[in-house]
Amino acid sequence: MNPAYIAFDGDRRVAAGGLPEVARAAKQVHDRRKDAAILVFDGRTSALVDIDFRGSIDDVLARLPKLEVPAADEPAAPATPRGPGRPKLGVVAREITLLPRHWDWLAQQKGGASVAIRKLIDEARRASGDKDRTRLAQDAAYRFMTTMAGNRPHYEDAIRALFAHDRRRFATLIADWPADIRDHAVALAYGDQAG
Template sequence: MYTAFENKLIIAKGNIEEVVLTIKKRIGLSNHTMALIFDDELGRTIDIDFSGTIEDVRQRLLVFVPKETKETLPGPGRPKLGVISREVSLLPQHWEWLALQRGGASVTLRKLVETAKHNNPFHGQPRFYQDAVSQFMSVIAGDLPNYEEAMRMLYRKDKLNFFAQIKSWPEDVRLHLKKMVTPIFVPDKQKKKKLI
């Protein structure tokens, strides 16, 4: 999901296409906007070229969408599972090892990716979310009062003082931050319950 802010007010929320096209409709043929588009998971801004028509902008969004394979009629073999083919470069010994695995290279690579996602020391951990919030705050709130103290409270995981520091900030910024920091301020007991 993505969120667009303009003058610290939310002007669009949704997938990348919905957000970008909402902004493009607002600015018309102009390619200038003060809007900032954020990736809600990573807290990073996304740069978009708004020049040209709505269709021009829509075409440039294709880099955000995985390349689709051609539609084919059902036939013999396995059904399509939404798998996207891409090239992978490995050393010969890696290909040899993959060839020996049950299910073949594709199945093994998918399993390895899923295992890595679950074992990632950052994703799903407070530090991952803190860094995302920090990215967002540095862009949208760096000029707001108590910014530095709020950042310290974020990394200390001090919920009460964090919200005390941002209480005078614009409402849309506060509400967006409230959603972003939720995984950081989950009590340890609740974290354990989620794991069970």
């Protein structure tokens, strides 16, 4: 399981965990070394998180983005539900576009269109769960590697091995990278720390 957030100072991992803890540790590194090259990543997606390190630790923490990480099995809820739906149940009405034949088929289903669509989505999620998890893991590893290792030896070949599902070749190609970068790339791609 990858941490919620992770911070690097150059090639070295300096913190991992919740955003306030990571920001606090990164701020301490920043205060010790003004030339520190600190990058903070979302631990699941490898999206960069922008943190303003000016001022005191309290100032930094007060400016942190208000990010909520949805549970792995739940979609992110919109900030303010709007229009019809059942907000207390987490149901939010949204618009979808279907062809007339799709609406005709949905109208014939037991429970109506909404029930049929929810069942179809749940079935598709179960059927493609492993593929979806693999794709998301590859995307996160790709984003991280592009940012942290884009100029490293064998970067392009490692990306090819990642998307070809060739774990052994991937591990071999990144073996000489700095340990913290290598280990995090493996954890993102394959969900563990071993290559």
